[in-house]
Amino acid sequence: MWLPILALIVGFCAIYLPNKITLSAEYSQYVGVAVVAGFDSIIGAIRSVIEGKFNDRIFVSGFFINALVAALLLYLGGALKIQYVALAITAAFVIRIFNNLGFIRRYVVARLFEKRLISGEKTFPEP
Amino acid sequence: MMRMHVPLPKAQPWMLPVTIVCLALGMLVAFMLKVSAPKKLDTTNMTRDQLIALYAKEMSDHEQLLAEYEKLREKYDRMVDSATTDQKLRAELQKVIDDLRVRAGSTAVTGPGIVVIIDDTKLALQNPPDINVNPLLTHDVDLLQVVNELRAAGAEAISINDQRVAGSSAIRCVGPAINVNNKAVSAPFVVRAIGKPDVLYGAINMPFGILDQLRQMNTQVEVSKREKLTIPAVAVLPSIEVGTPELTAPAPPKGGE
Incomplete structure (x- = not known):
């Protein structure tokens, strides 16, 4: 459980601490949508783990391809002079994030306080 | 693996991919914070x-x-x-x-004085092709001599075409114009000086003085006394960068050394 969080910190430090690495402002929005896509993948993964449907290949490919396609769409939107493409992409991912987060929250609340499975969670494997 | 308070399924296979993705995500987040300062303003592509x-x-x-x-x-x-x-x-x-402040030129000054108007020779203004007009024009050196004469006669504030001539002012030739305080001024030159009008008037019209010389070159010169003149301050006083004021009195020299 702590390994992913440790990896998050290590990855952050690896880029943040060296002074030489900088990102020019024009690429910042691409990284932005990639970050949102990444968070969506992580939250989705937590949900799928809870559901017992986790598949590592789907997860890894989802992360990279979602981030890539999001950046590509953003580029395309910029090339076609469509406004607010970044906003639309972000909104799509955020909706997914909240969906999955709601599921996770319900699961955690059920585990913590109610000690019983709410309907629709019968497929959980016993810990 | 540590046992969590919230019991999760012991799904070990998710550990490695999630770790890898978290590593990438951490790097992305760090990238977001490393955005360099926005590009320098590019005015070439801007509209009017x-x-x-x-x-x-x-x-x-x-x-x-x-x-x-x-x-x-x-x-x-x-x-x-x-x-x-x-x-x-x-x-x-x-x-x-x-x-x-009056001496340094950091304030405008009002008082009696004289006005000297110096214009180029009329012949020079016609710019005849076969005559060298250079000696007929008013030069920086002429103005310097006028200023010098006025100072010697006790002028307290001097300006040339509304440029205050203070201790820090330079009067320099820059092609067709003359720079005073790094501002270009050109003929006719209106030199204002605040001081005792009679003294200034007498000094500047001294026989064989600078105005006398200019008149001999047919330069148009006009001098008049004024009851009240206003001379502006120096627009930008240069800052003192290397000098240090010696505010304390110098120590008396020690004898026998």
Whole structure:
């Protein structure tokens, strides 16, 4: 459980601490949508783990391809002079994030306080 | 694996991919924070309206800064005022400061004086092709000599075409014009000097003096006394960067050394 969080910190430090690495402002929005896509993948993964449907290949490919396609769409939107493409992409991912987060929250609340499975969670494997 | 308070399924296979993705995500987040300063303003692609807006914004910023400067200077003056409580000492100090400011050119000055108007020879204005007009023009050296003569006669403030000539002012030839305080001025040159009008008038018209010489070159010269003149301050006084004022009295020399 702590390994992913440790990896998050290590990855952050690896880029943040060296002074030489900088990102020019024009690429910042691409990284932005990639970050949102990444968070969506992580939250989705937590949900799928809870559901017992986790598949590592789907997860890894989802992360990279979602981030890539999001950046590509953003580029395309910029090339076609469509406004607010970044906003639309972000909104799509955020909706997914909240969906999955709601599921996770319900699961955690059920585990913590109610000690019983709410309907629709019968497929959980016993810990 | 540590046992969590929230029991999760012991799904080990998710550990490695999630770790890898978290590593990538951490790097991405760090990248977001490492965005370098925005590009330098590129004015080459801007439209006229954008440039006008930019100019207006910069000008209003400039106005604001000027207002701020004014406020701070008032505050500074007030602080100097309150710091000097002894009225008599204060008056003396104020007199010294005012005199020095007149000398330094950091304040406009009003008083009686003379006005000298020097214009190029009429012949030079026609620019005849077969005559070298150079000796017929008014040069920086002529103005320097006029200023020098006025100073020798006790002029307290001098200006050339509304450029105050202070201790820091330079009068230099720059092609067709003359630079005073790094501002170009050109003929006719209106030299104003505040001082005792009669003394200044007599000094500047001294036989074989500078105006006499100019007149001999057919330069158009006009001198008049004035009851009241106003001479502006130096627009931008250069700052003192390398010199240090020696405010304490020098130590008396030791004998026998």
